[in-house]
Amino acid sequence: MTALNLYPAIDLKDGNCVRLLRGEMTAATVFNNDPAAQARAFKDAGFTRLHLVDLNGAFEGRPVNAPAVESILAATDVPVQLGGGIRDLATIGMWLEKGVGRVILGTIALRNPELVKEACRNFPGRIAVGIDARGGMVAVEGWAETSETSALDLARKFEDVGVEAIIYTDIDRDGALQGVNVEATRALAAAIRIPVIASGGVASIRDIENLLAVRDSGIEGVIIGRALYDGRIDPAAALELVRGNHA
Secondary structure, eight states: OOOOEEEEEEEEETTEEEEEETTEEEEEEEEESOHHHHHHHHHHTTOOOEEEEEHHHHHHTSOOOHHHHHHHHHHOOSOEEEESSOOSHHHHHHHHHHTOSEEEEOHHHHHOHHHHHHHHHHSTTOEEEEEEEETTEEEETTTTEEEEEEHHHHHHTTTTTTOOEEEEEEGGGTTTTSOOOHHHHHHHHHHSSSOEEEESOOOSHHHHHHHHHTGGGTEEEEEEOHHHHTTSSOHHHHHHHHHHTOO
């Protein structure tokens, strides 16, 4: 039986831990002004992975919240995956040298698929692709622009090049606590050989149960954001659920 990994999300805006509603930077709720303390809290709760996003960086196309990311890396030894504003090999190498476990490439994966392939060659086992979809179509530049490329078509470009995971986000559900889009995630995972991490809309323990039921389609994990911060999901219960279902 395939394991389902839980990734608590730390989304960084202006140095704070925030959650957005459907990707709108103006609809940000600050949950913690100390990212390092938040990372330690997640580790203390029992989580063994972290998902970080430099939101300002995603819009500006370059790292913006580097001090916050570095404070998290210094505060905890939990493996970290990071996305947002990473658009070239130098930036990928910089973050990996600083201790990030896996770099997530989003906008650049649509703009320049060859760079993703080169990154996989240069940094084997350390590259993930973030595919954020609105109505099934890929959105980029911090979700400000929707392309004419489908999520599946983009994912298929990276079959057999060494991408460790596809992080699939349903933008319409992100931060809205409406439930994860299990069917779209399952369909994408079943259509490609790359493991998929579900993201967007996780609202309750039921979402984790629903993903566990279809994880053998190729779903490797799930990113949990607002529902952890506002107490809708109890960390101990979520971790026990996935441990109990891993046999």
